[in-house]
Amino acid sequence: MTHQQRLTKIVFLIGVFVLIALNFYTFIVAYPETYTLTQGISTSGSILAKDFSAYYMGAWRLWHNPSQIYHFGALGGTEPVFMPHPEAYKYLPSFLLFVSPLLSLDYQQALLVFDIIQFMLLPAIAYMLHKLLGNKHLAVTFTVMVIALLLPFPTANWGLSPSYYWQWGEGQAKVFLTFLLLLSLYLGSKGKPYLSGIALAFGFFDARFGLLAIPLFIMYNRKNLKAATASAISALALSNLMLLYPGMGSGFINMVLGSGITTPLYYYSLIPFFTLMSLIVVNFKELVAAFDYKGVFASFTGVPKRQDR
Secondary structure (H helix, E strand, O other): OOHHHHHHHHHHHHHHHHHHHHHHHHHHHHHHHHHOOOOOOOOOOOOOOOOHHHHHHHHHHHHHOHHHOOOOOOOOOOOOOOOOOOOOOOOOHHHHHHHHHHHHOOHHHHHHHHHHHHHOOHHHHHHHHHHHOOOOOHHHHHHHHHHHHOOOOOOOOOOOOHHHHHHHHOOOOHHHHHHHHHHHHHHHHOOOHHHHHHHHHHHOOOHHHHHHHHHHHHHHOHHHHHHHHHHHHHHHHHHOHHHHOOOHHHHHHHHHHHOHHHOOOOHHHHHHHHHHHHHHHHOHHHHHHHHOOOOOOHHHHOOOOHHHO
């Protein structure tokens, strides 16, 4: 490595550190929001507990009242109390397996710990993006890093990023989701299709972004696609077998047909959305080549027809 290359790498690493530091500033600005009872960014204007209340209540019901995971509102009895009402749970139940250990804490402590754990995933996200984009110009890689690690749009009350302000303020799960989907792509790029499929399956708890990641999943696993696909389908089915529990499956279907698939792309949803879209854009040629089995676009991709390879 030449001196110039070493200097460029150091500047790049400093830039990534600055992005995470700026995100930490937004984390600090958003912290008081976790205690605030407002309508948040809900388009309905309804005042509910933070989004994390849906996960906390969902995890509690998974172990105490599983048929009611997708019931909106409080049921009373011994379940946790949220004022005025808990948010509705709208993910696959597999996600609740990750949240369940936080039930050992009270709600407010659990929200903070969940935020801290996700914040600690940011360096891992940066590392995986760097490896996934290793063949791209550093300027391109850094641009994707800016999107994934900060998504900046400075505002007076929301720190440097509305997306991350509400991610931390609501105790949302979009950083964890982004981590799982990138982990799936990273494992695929390393020739580990079975682990890649498992990571995708768990990242499918919000199916909207799991579906968006599928083209990239195919591209990074194209050499072992059958194994990766079989692993993903098996892990997705096994981790959500609990939907067969009486009442849980019907509750999930009612939720999906009711409002689950029409949930708007709130600010925090832009974190996985733009991260995946940026990967799709910068890997467009590679994506076309991965799906171009007949070599129709060989002149564009630079990849010869399969019979010529």
